[in-house]
Amino acid sequence: MHSSNKIYVAGHRGMVGSAIIRKLSAAGYGNLVTRSSTELDLRNQDAVADFFETEQPEYIFLAAAKVGGIVANNTWRADFLYDNLMIESNIIHQAHKAGVKKLLFLGSSCIYPKLAPQPLKEEYLLSGLLEPTNEPYAIAKIAGIKLCEAYRDQYGCNFISVMPTNLYGFNDNYDLESSHVLPALLRKFHEAKEHSAPQVVIWGTGSPLREFMHADDLADACLFLMNNYNGRSPVNVGVGEDISIIQLAELIKDLVGFKGRIVLDATKPDGTPRKILDVSKLHALGWRHKISLKEGLRQIYEDFKTTTLEKSIA
Template sequence: MHYSDKIYVAGHRGMVGSAIVRKLEAEGYNNIITLSSRELDLRNQLAVAEFFETEQPGYVFLAAAKVGGIVANNTWRADFLYDNLMIESNIIHHAYKSGVKKLLFLGSSCIYPKLAPQPLKEEYLLSGLLETTNEPYAIAKIAGIKLCEAYRDQHGCNFISAMPTNLYGYNDNYDLQSSHVLPALLRKFHEARENGDQEVTIWGTGAPLREFMHADDLADACLYLMKHYNDRSPINVGVGEDISIIQLAEMIKALVGFKGRIVLDATKPDGTPRKILDVRKLHSLGWRHKISLQEGLQQVYEEFVTMRNAERSEASSPFTIEHSPKSVA
């Protein structure tokens, strides 16, 4: 991939897509295509076909998706399945039709069976039942992997798939109804401290183990894989270390400076008991993560505080500010 090659980053407004764009720009790539959902609805087959026919990108990072935490996944099950199937099907098919040289599809660690052995190896895919709460999203991501494999098998396309672990980072979603656990906890503890609350309630028993990776590390891995990985099988992208939800909550509590207590609501679902990726395949290629969880938490909390202060400043302004709706892509 040359610095002047035309590169399409699908989902550039999201946490992962924006991290990929920042990484590409920092490395000197200067021909990056980014379109918002207002300009291109990736669920619309005709619109996607016209885009690829007109733009003719050489490389595609497929980071566009409808994403969310356990509440969102379990509530909008049809939306998560339909939207993600349409997005990935349209992009992968028309990447093939327009002769894209290479495409990287980003899946998710939730593709693996709920009770698969840990750490999760790539070959565990489709070896057991999925976690119920995010089954529609997982099925859509599995379909994306299989699409990449099928277009490679039938048409010789160099389409690869990477399976990232749980992510956090700049430009994250802090909506408590749709966010993932880490940003949700950051917001909860921050608001509890500001409000002088005596306790913060978190879902489940606190026992589940999760692996967390900064989106900037994932972006670095994506560029590395685009340059160095050409295999048919998916590859895990993670840090190889996990932490319990209660340990994460304690870390965030200390970071934020909340002095109250943590209450566990065991009536709420835990999800998968443990989810950590086996990243030996990725390490064997020569790539490892750089940002520690403590360092990454500090970075995103500083961004969150800055964002909240900006929102308050806007709210107190006498001028009306129009906000763009969140893009599914």
């Protein structure tokens, strides 16, 4: 990409999309196109077609998606499947029709089978059953990957897919009903400290192992891959290291300064036992993450206190 190219970032208000916008702006890309969900409903085929006809973007980062944690995924199963299928189908199809030079589709590590060997290699896709609690979301993301492959095979479109690991970062969702585990724990421990609560209850046994990456690192990887990767197969994007949920909870507890106990509610689901990506392909291409988990947690906790809490008070 050149600095003058018109670049459309779909989902620019989300955690990932906003990180990509920041990265592109810092790297000198000034011709950026965005639309909020109130300005453009990406589930609406005609509206998306009109947008492409008007704006004619040259490059696309497809970060728009309906996302959430275990509770949200398992509760709004139809919404997660339908909304994500419509969003990706409309954008990918119109990107083809408009002759977009390149599109980067953001998938998810949940596309891999629940009991696949660890670490998860790109070729494990569709080799087994998915985790039931987020199956609709995973199926939608798999469809997006296959759409990119199909448009490449049939029409020669340079559409690539990246599979990020569990993410956290600025502009994250801290709603306890719909957030992912890391922001939910951060909010729980902060509120427990503020109210001098004796304990914080965590879902599950605390034993599942998860890999966490800062969204700013993902944005850096996306720009790198947009400029350096043109392959058909997906690319895993992660840090190559994991941590148990109870260890994560202890880290956040110490960061926040909570003095009470951690209580594990083993009656609640754990989800996939372990999920860590094999990032050897990404490393071979020449990219590695820069932000450690400890430093990343410090950054977002400061941001949480100064921005998220201020918004809730206002």
